[in-house]
Amino acid sequence: MGKIHGIIASLLVSLPLFEAQSWRVFEAPTATRLNGVSFPHGSASEVDSGEGWVVGGENTILHTMDKGNSWDIQNSPLDSSAELRSVSFWNATLGWAAGNGGDLLITEDGGTTWARQNPGTGDNIFVIQATSATVVYAAGANGLFLKTTNAGATWNTLSTTTQYTFYCMDFVNETFGWIAGMYGMIFHTNTGGASLELQETIPGSTHDIHGLKIIEVNATTYSGWVVGDSGLWAYTEDGGHTWNEQEGCGSEYDLDALVVRKPEEANVFPTVAYAVGQAHEAICFTIDQGEIFTVENMVSAGYPLFAAAWMDEAGLELIAVGDFGEVITYSGSPPPPPRHLLLPHLHHLKSSSPSPFTTPTATSPTAAFTTSPTPPLPASSE
Numbered sequence: 236m237g238k239i240h241g242i243i244a245s246l247l248v249s250l251p252l253f254e255a256q257s258w259r260v261f262e263a264p265t266a267t268r269l270n271g272v273s274f275p276h277g278s279a280s281e282v283d284s285g286e287g288w289v290v291g292g293e294n295t296i297l298h299t300m301d302k303g304n305s306w307d308i309q310n311s312p313l314d315s316s317a318e319l320r321s322v323s324f325w326n327a328t329l330g331w332a333a334g335n336g337g338d339l340l341i342t343e344d345g346g347t348t349w350a351r352q353n354p355g356t357g358d359n360i361f362v363i364q365a366t367s368a369t370v371v372y373a374a375g376a377n378g379l380f381l382k383t384t385n386a387g388a389t390w391n392t393l394s395t396t397t398q399y400t401f402y403c404m405d406f407v408n409e410t411f412g413w414i415a416g417m418y419g420m421i422f423h424t425n426t427g428g429a430s431l432e433l434q435e436t437i438p439g440s441t442h443d444i445h446g447l448k449i450i451e452v453n454a455t456t457y458s459g460w461v462v463g464d465s466g467l468w469a470y471t472e473d474g475g476h477t478w479n480e481q482e483g484c485g486s487e488y489d490l491d492a493l494v495v496r497k498p499e500e501a502n503v504f505p506t507v508a509y510a511v512g513q514a515h516e517a518i519c520f521t522i523d524q525g526e527i528f529t530v531e532n533m534v535s536a537g538y539p540l541f542a543a544a545w546m547d548e549a550g551l552e553l554i555a556v557g558d559f560g561e562v563i564t565y566s567g568s569p570p571p572p573p574r575h576l577l578l579p580h581l582h583h584l585k586s587s588s589p590s591p592f593t594t595p596t597a598t599s600p601t602a603a604f605t606t607s608p609t610p611p612l613p614a615s616s617e
Contacts, residue, residue: 258531261562263306267292269556271321272544273330281327282548288346289542289556290319290332298346302546303554303564309346313338320375321542325365331387333360333373341387352387361402362414370409372428374401380414382428393428403447403493407457413475415444415461423475434475442467445512446493449474450505460525462490462510470525472504484519484530488512492543496550509565511540511555518555518563 263269269291275281289297289306294317296309311317317338324330332340332349337357340349354360360375373381373390378397383390395401399417406412410427413434419442421434442464449459449471457474461467467490468483483490489512496507509520518531518540540557546564553565 257565257567259564261303261564263289263297263556263560263562264308265291265293265295265297265560267295267560268541268558269295269297269560269562270319270334270541271332272542272554272556273322273324274544274546274554275324275326275330284327285546286327286345287544287546287554288322288324288330288332289562290322290334291556291560292318295319296322296332296346296349302552303562306562309349311340311349312351313340320359320361321363321373323363323365323371325368329365329368329386331363331365331371331373333363333375335359339363339373339387339390352390354381354390355392356381359400361400361416362404364404364406364412366406366409366412370427372404372406372412372414374404374414374416376400380428393431395422395431402443402445403461405447405449405459407449407451413447413449415447417443419444419463419467421447421461421475421478435478441465445491446510448493448495448508450495450497452498452504453502456502458504459495460493460508462493462512462519464489466490466519468510468519468525468528481521481525482528484517484528488517488519488530490519491539491541492555494543494545494550494553496545499549507550509543509553511543511557513539513541 269289271290274287285300285302287299294311294313294315296311297306298309299306317334319332319334322332328343328345330342337354339352339354341352342349356379358376358379360373363373365371369384369386371383378395378399380393380395381390382393399420401414401416404412404414411425413421413423415421422431423434424431444461444463446462449457452458458472461469465486466483466488468481469478470481471478490510491512493510495505498505506524507522509518511518519528521528538558538561540555543555546552546554555563
């Protein structure tokens with residue numbers, strides 16, 4: 236990997252980095268590790284309401300009404316040792332949280348009360364995503380992949396034919412999505428998990444993927460990135476049929492979360508993406524589809540960041556959370572590319588290295604694994 240020849244100077248959190256852009260660092264009302272963050276993605280009014288949730292260690296559930304400026308603590312029925320890993324709200328009232336040991340919670344009143352659900356597993360759940368008010372997916376350790384079609388009244392285990400851990404997922408509608416995790420594995424489904432295609436893996440199968448985001452360019456084209464260990468960035472313009480490794484910000488930046496700004500117009504590929512991770516609050520981003528990457532070093536305690544989300548529909552306000560209750564927010568247009576940065580080149584991800592996966596014959600009537608070409612991409616549902 237090439238190195239950044241120039242890095243933006245560190246900034247004081249009370250001052251804007253560039254005109255029309257600013258980063259701020261807050262302290263949440265806890266010193267525990269924060270693992271997941273969600274702002275409602277229902278109607279536009281809910282997305283821009285400023286209301287969001289964060290989950291973490293020690294059974295932590297935090298709630299904000301003002302985009303992270305202030306927080307209140309919500310109660311859950313779990314014990315104090317519970318480690319919640321992910322949270323996903325469909326709208327301002329309906330959301331789910333999940334974590335270690337198969338812990339899974341639902342709220343139907345914005346977190347005023349949380350109730351347990353039974354996922355039928357004791358494996359750690361690392362990611363959960365609501366794709367509608369009734370259809371929710373979850374994934375985690377030992378190849379765990381779960382789905383509910385009745386808001387969690389019952390959960391079904393989907394077959395993935397792997398024992399490797401999933402760390403991230405992204406569904407663009409109720410049936411069409413991607414999940415990824417250990418050893419660079421990326422699975423794709425266009426059948427709501429009934430069948431899965433193993434897409435290309437990172438050469439050498441050594442990089443775990445922790446962040447994944449796909450954008451619908453049009454009814455038949457999907458584009459996005461994955462990020463992960465050792466500064467991994469990989470980009471696709473064809474729904475994951477091919478992945479191109481990009482230079483990123485350097486192998487010293489282990490990346491744990493990713494957000495991608497959705498273009499305002501159809502038929503436009505995404506160009507703006509931010510990733511955060513365990514490099515002492517360094518934020519790695521691109522505003523030109525990966526031609527140039529920039530490292531932004533925050534001036535604070537330097538704790539790792541584990542999760543990120545847009546707080547608004549336009550993708551102009553970002554929040555990232557991490558260790559010791561750290562919360563960072565950003566607002567404004569993206570900065571111009573700094574000077575003296577190395578222009579990266581692309582490396583096509585080839586499948587020449589041995590794959591850690593086998594291709595068994597499908598035996599389950601409800602879920603099958605295939606490496607055959609993906610059928611034509613369907614249009615996204617609302």
